[in-house]
Amino acid sequence: MKIAIISVSNKGQELALDLKEKLDADSTIIKTDLYHKNVKKYFQILFYEYDAIIAIMASGILIRSIAPLIESKVSDPAVLNIDDNGNFVISTLSGHLGGANKLTQKVAGLLDATPVITTSTDVNNRLGIDVIAKDLYLSIDKPEEILFFNKAILEGEEISFTINSDKNFEYLFEYLNNVTLEIDVSINYSSNVREDEIHVQLGEHNLILKERKIVVGIGCRRGKECIKIHEGLIKSINDLNVHKSRINMLASAEIKKDEQGILELSEKLDIPVNFVDLDKLKMFESNDVQKSEFVKSKFGIYGVCEPSALITAGFDSKLIYKKTSYDGVTIAIAVSE
The missing domain is CATH 3.40.50.11220 (Rossmann fold)
Incomplete structure (x- = not known):
C-alpha cells in the first residue's frame, strides 16, 4: 500500500x-x-x-x-x-x-x-462480500451488486458460493473458518466454473469473484537451502495474512534458474516459478522498486525479487509486500490489477 x-x-x-x-x-x-x-x-x-x-x-x-x-x-x-x-x-x-x-x-x-x-457490516459483526474480495485479493465483476449481497448478509440470508472441485481452495475454507465476522455460506461445486473464480449467488442475483494473480518474488544468495527460502516466504505471507494456496506463481531472475533451493521450493509447494529474462529486468522501471548498487555491480540489474514479481504479475501490477531480507533471502510480493 x-x-x-x-x-x-x-x-x-x-x-x-x-x-x-x-x-x-x-x-x-x-x-x-x-x-x-x-x-x-x-x-x-x-x-x-x-x-x-x-x-x-x-x-x-x-x-x-x-x-x-x-x-x-x-x-x-x-x-x-x-x-x-x-x-x-x-x-x-x-x-x-x-x-x-x-x-x-x-x-x-x-x-x-x-x-x-x-460501515454497516462491520458494526453489525457481519462479513461483507467486498471484505472477502479485499482480504483474498479477488476482483468483483459487478460492483453494483455489492450492496444487494451485503444487505442480504446483514439480514442473515444464506449466500451460495460455487467453485471448481479441481482447484485447491484451502485459502477460502480457512478464511471462512477463522474470520470472526458472521456470514451464512453454502459451498457448491461445478466443473463449469473456472478454477480461478468463485461464483456468488442469491436468488436471481449473482457476481463473480476472480483471483488476482499473486506472485512471490525471490532473491537469494547462491546455494541457499530450500528450507531457508521457504521460511522467508512463510514469514512474508503470514504478514499479509495470505494462505500459501492463494499464491499463483513464484518469480526470480534468469540468473537464478539453476538455483536448487528455488526449484525445490516450487516443487514442494506445487507452484510454478517464472525466471525473468535479464533484458526485461534491465529495461524495467518503477518508482516503487528498491535499487541495490551491489546487485547492479554484479548482474547489471538493480534488483531481483521486486521487479521479478511485478513483471510476472503483469501490466499495472503493484507491490503488496516490499523487499524484505531473511538471512540471505529476499522476498517481495506483487498482485495483478
Missing part, C-alpha cells in the same frame, strides 16, 4: 512524521510520503497517485477537499481522518475495497488511538 500523509498544522506535521517512521517499518507499506498545507492543491494529486490518504486535520476541511474527487468505491483510495492530537483515527472513505477499515485499525494501534469505523 502506498500512503500519503497530509497535515495542516505544526502539531499535525509532528504527528505525521512520527506515523511515517512507524509505517515505514512495515513491509506491507510500500512507501509513505508526507505533504503539508496546500490541501486543495495536493488532494487533486494524491487522490489518483496513492492507495491511501491519511489526513491529519479537521473533518470539515477533509470532506470539502475530497467531495469533488469521489467517483466510485471500486477506484477511490482509502481515506483516513486523524485529529491533531492523535486521539481518533476515522475510516472516512473506501472502508472495504480501498482498505480504509483495516488501515484504520493498524494506524490506531500504532498511535494508541481509538479507531472509528461506521
